[in-house]
Amino acid sequence: MSEPAATGLSASAERATTPAGAAAAIVAFEGDLDLATVERFEEALDERGATNLIVDLGGVRFIDSSGIHALVRARAARTASDLGTELVVAPGSAVERVLEMSGLLEELGARADRDSALAALDDRDPPANGRR
Amino acid sequence: MSEPAATGLSASAERATTPAGAAAAIVAFEGDLDLATVERFEEALDERGATNLIVDLGGVRFIDSSGIHALVRARAARTASDLGTELVVAPGSAVERVLEMSGLLEELGARADRDSALAALDDRDPPANGRR
Amino acid sequence: MTTSYRKPAPLQIRLDAVPGSVPRARTALAGYAREVGAPADDVELAVAEATSNAILHAFTSREPGNLDLRAEIAGGELQVTVADDGDGMRPHPQGGGLGLGLALIGQMTTSLTIKRPAGGGTEVRMMFPIAEGSSG
Amino acid sequence: MTTSYRKPAPLQIRLDAVPGSVPRARTALAGYAREVGAPADDVELAVAEATSNAILHAFTSREPGNLDLRAEIAGGELQVTVADDGDGMRPHPQGGGLGLGLALIGQMTTSLTIKRPAGGGTEVRMMFPIAEGSSG
Ligand SMILES: Nc1ncnc2c1ncn2[C@@H]1O[C@H](COP(=O)(O)OP(=O)(O)O)[C@@H](O)[C@H]1O
Ligand SMILES: Nc1ncnc2c1ncn2[C@@H]1O[C@H](COP(=O)(O)OP(=O)(O)O)[C@@H](O)[C@H]1O
Secondary structure (H helix, E strand, O other): OOOOOOOOEEEEEEEEEOOOOOEEEEEEEEEEEOOOOHHHHHHHHHOOOOOEEEEEEEEEEEEOHHHHHHHHHHHHHHHHOOOEEEEEOOOOOHHHHHHHHOOOOOOOOEEOOHHHHHHHHHHOOHHHHOOO | OOOOOOOOEEEEEEEEEOOOOOEEEEEEEEEEEOOOOHHHHHHHHHOOOOOEEEEEEEEEEEEOHHHHHHHHHHHHHHHHOOOEEEEEOOOOOHHHHHHHHOOOOOOOOEEOOHHHHHHHHHHOOHHHHOOO | OOOOOOOOOOEEEEEEOOOOHHHHHHHHHHHHHHHHOOOHHHHHHHHHHHHHHHHHHOOOOOOOOEEEEEEEEEOOEEEEEEEEOOOOOOOOHHHOOOOHHHHHHHHHOOEEEEEOOOOOOEEEEEEEOOOOOOOO | OOOOOOOOOOEEEEEEOOOOHHHHHHHHHHHHHHHHOOOHHHHHHHHHHHHHHHHHHOOOOOOOOEEEEEEEEEOOEEEEEEEEOOOOOOOOHHHOOOOHHHHHHHHHOOEEEEEOOOOOOEEEEEEEOOOOOOOO
């Protein structure tokens, strides 16, 4: 058997500004997102009441349907409260593959990097920021 | 092989009054509720914008997850619009068995007959009718 | 209930993968189940779930294809196979399902097998108990 | 990748049916898959889905029980079995699932079998292809 992989999930928070000048919170995750870590994932997102949030899964090595359910729920809750949420998924990564297999990659609107995600946040609400 | 069973679903509408004197619409179904008839089922319920509705499945011989999904959706939509909905399911029937197997019998609050369903409609909204 | 002394011939039916085929499939297979002493209500519901899944989920990228149903006695149990020539099993979370279908089938069968045939599509094989002293 | 000339010994692991067992199960089985030339990413995901289902759904009426995992070569494929001693498969629509788990497993396996063992619980058996020229 190969060496046991270290598993777990860590979250780090940053601040950024969209091209249009709005404030955005970024929560970046590293590690594995499964049933063992999904609570930590949800807590890290809950603490961000930010109007604009980027969930950066660029450092996530493994995700399964527990993680996907949590993503879908968090996004739906934020959208219901009229909060903007964008997702960063590394092109060609395992996360992208699993979202694709799950039929949710397009619905979740995954962005390739933080800059695209920041720009997408500006696009979300035309009346408020005058862009389309 | 045994004789082919006649399948299909028919709906009939009636009016009734709750014990507290409120008007209630009753839509009674007879036949089979599956993918082939679920549209008819949903149409019959859509036409009833009634504040109080009883969905009587007492005459339904067969139901599967297509029918259950439609029931759950219809009920959720009506509840979201603050409309009262009660379900009649014959005790010991196939419908009761399938709802039980699906883990939804309690959540859907199935009533044994129309009188219990009419009484339950009165119980739904304490401030409006003064009952608990 | 019919009492027969020979193993009944397998039942084989091909139907279009359209909603109107669900009642035809389930009533035919329930009839066969009754004949061989398997739980007809369970077979009827399980066949409705498997055929509905194929009709709803297997042909999202093309015209509805075929449903091939087969019932036979195998290993002292009733074996029912529902095969489609669709896109293969994969999630369709937009469908708004509650994940009821496969769990219901799993609850009623002694074994449920989902195969990805080399030629494409999905094959669902369901085994049901046959009551002691029944034909088959 | 290891190149071995003998059929590798089966892997057998017993874990508590608690969330912390998911990473242990999937990494162990992914390691075995890598060793025998089966798609390790698919095996890891499928094992995560099957063990999570058991942990979330099999013990709703009692204390968490056991998960028994087994991997072995069978018929030229990798066979992975995830068994629990829970309440048996049945729908849990209140769980808010999207029906992703079983459909994902079905998508990655050549065959997925769900059995109701006589002693209770649920046994999920998943078959994965082994690349030509691999050990096993
Ligand atoms: N024959 C099939 N072809 C393609 N996908 C299928 C097939 N059968 C099932 N599925 C997939 O499996 C998922 C789970 O099925 P099921 O348990 O019946 O739940 P649901 O209530 O969502 O239909 C479906 O949503 C679908 O994505
Ligand atoms: N080991 C098990 N024990 C009991 N029930 C199970 C088990 N595995 C799956 N189920 C049932 O099957 C349903 C469908 O599972 P799955 O396709 O993984 O979807 P979900 O996303 O809802 O978990 C679950 O909701 C559950 O009711």
